Amino acid sequence: MNLTVTDVVLTPVLVADPPLLNTQGVHQPYTPRLVVEVVTADGTTGVGETYGDTKYLELARPFAEKLKGRRVSELNALSALADEVAVDASRVSGQVDVGGLRGVQTADKLRLSVVSAFEVACLDALGKALGLPVHALLGGKVRDAVEYSAYLFYKWARHPEGVPAEQDDWGAALDPAGIVEQARRFTERYGFTSFKLKGGVFPPDEEVAAVRALAAAFPGHPLRLDPNGAWSVATSLEVAAEVGGLLEYLEDPALGTPAMAEVAAGTEVPLATNMCVTTFAEIEEAFRRDAVQVVLSDHHYWGGLRATQHLAALCAAFGVGVSMHSNTHLGISLTAMTHVASTVPNLHHACDTHYPWQSEDVLTARVPITGGRVAVPDGPGLGVELDRERLAFLHRRWLDDDGRLRDRDDAAALRVVDPKWVTPAVPRW
Ligand SMILES: O=C([O-])C(=O)C[C@H](O)[C@@H](O)C(=O)[O-]
Ligand SMILES: [Mg+2]
Known part of the structure; x- marks a missing residue:
């Protein structure tokens, strides 16, 4: 069994999202997600998923390169590997995330969100190789x-x-x-x-x-x-x-x-x-x-x-x-x-x-x-199978986008109907 990662495939997609309202605004009609695939020397593929906004892609790309040559069983090494990836300071100026309502953005939070998809993909591949479910x-x-x-x-x-x-x-x-x-x-x-x-x-x-x-x-x-x-x-x-x-x-x-x-x-x-x-x-x-x-x-x-x-x-x-x-x-x-x-x-x-x-x-x-x-699935790995055609279709949508939807922004989506709308200051009430 050769668990060495030989390839990593990153596929950003845009997925349909209904007009759901929250305190910042409304969901855009399509939202970005990133599908991560790790491939081992044996040809086993593991999949993971995380946020697909540009700031996550910027980290996922160099991280994917670093993962090549490591084994999918080296889960404890992932955080240290992520720490080697530089985060652009403009991404973490202490502001609350514009579209995720996830508190103040920090470099660590961005890295952890990227690591999460790779960890899941590694576990999926490891489980498939060993014939064991992720749980x-x-x-x-x-x-x-x-x-x-x-x-x-x-x-x-x-x-x-x-x-x-x-x-x-x-x-x-x-x-x-x-x-x-x-x-x-x-x-x-x-x-x-x-x-x-x-x-x-x-x-x-x-x-x-x-x-x-x-x-x-x-x-x-x-x-x-x-x-x-x-x-x-x-x-x-x-x-x-x-x-x-x-x-x-x-x-x-x-x-x-x-x-x-x-x-x-x-x-x-x-x-x-x-x-x-x-x-x-x-x-x-x-x-x-x-x-x-x-x-x-x-x-x-x-x-x-x-x-x-x-x-x-x-x-x-x-x-x-x-x-x-x-x-x-x-x-x-x-x-x-x-x-x-x-x-x-x-x-x-x-x-x-x-x-x-x-x-x-x-x-x-x-x-x-x-x-x-x-x-709870009991088959090997996560127990899911990618639909390659659907993945390609949703990726095509991301490729075709002019950049407006690649970064979630609920306030921008609300401005379409209320041009004066800005993310409300808190406390709002
Ligand atoms: O529990 C939460 O705070 C959320 O789920 C935050 C989300 O961003 C949700 O409010 C959303 O997507 O509008
Ligand atoms: Mg909440």
Whole structure:
């Protein structure tokens, strides 16, 4: 068996995305993702997926060169290899990511997001070579299926007039009735039993009304609300007082650890985050100040599947809960998430996934979600197969783009209908 990496293929794609609203703006009609393939001397191919914006491609290309000649089993060497890749200072001027709502951008965060795709691809190749599923390489699954939650968004019925886009069949959701209707469709189509509402879009009282409407329509079902840090501490506490009793957790009501700590001190509602704790360096302060009670892991943020396990172990040690965050992603990442989630004993919340919003994929078969769950694959590697024609089609779309869609920018997408729109300053309410 020769596990040496002889080739790495990077394929940026543009994938259809519905007009989903968040506090920064609206999703563009197509979003960039990067498909990573590592090929070993034996001809085994492993696949991974991550963000496809230019700043990630700039790092993925030199990293791919460095990986050649290493073995797919050298997973512990990946971070050090990534550290050798220089990050352009203009990419990390301390600003919040323009289109990802993932907190302040740093060189380490960019590198870790790139490493994550390569780690998954190496694990996939290693698993195929050894005849073992990825979860077995991670120490083995402790559950046969992973539960996901329905990710509810305020949305327009269609992208703005004149903007080339694929039409989705979810309709508009701009008020409590629309959100409840969307939740019903999620349950009918996928069997989800827990719901997360992406907030920070409308004034808090409208989003409180949507939460109440969901609670009335789905009594006893776990609900979460996530305004992506759009509220002040005072507003966060008001919302917590009004609907906290209906929520499994309140996610990133206010931006940053100090504000989250203040909110946490004033409410019994557990606070979750995928914004103030997204690297190991951010854990100490947040845990010491009891700012967050649930950390949303995300292998794209933390540097891979094994880093996700390390995070979960730390959370267990400090009595902090674990859930899982999602941005727009394809079936490769959903499957990778499912493998790692199956190995984490202390994962007691349904994971987030954007996958139902993606009508397009690069796999030969869509990943089935039934009863709100994804079955953990037991075949070798991840257990997915690339559809070469679809991959080429979505890559062609990326090649044909004039550059406007290659970098996600939710504020730019909203400016199409509101030319004065700029990313709102926080706290917005
Ligand atoms: O949980 C979260 O904060 C997210 O999923 C952030 C994402 O960027 C989501 O809000 C989106 O894609 O609009
Ligand atoms: Mg969030």
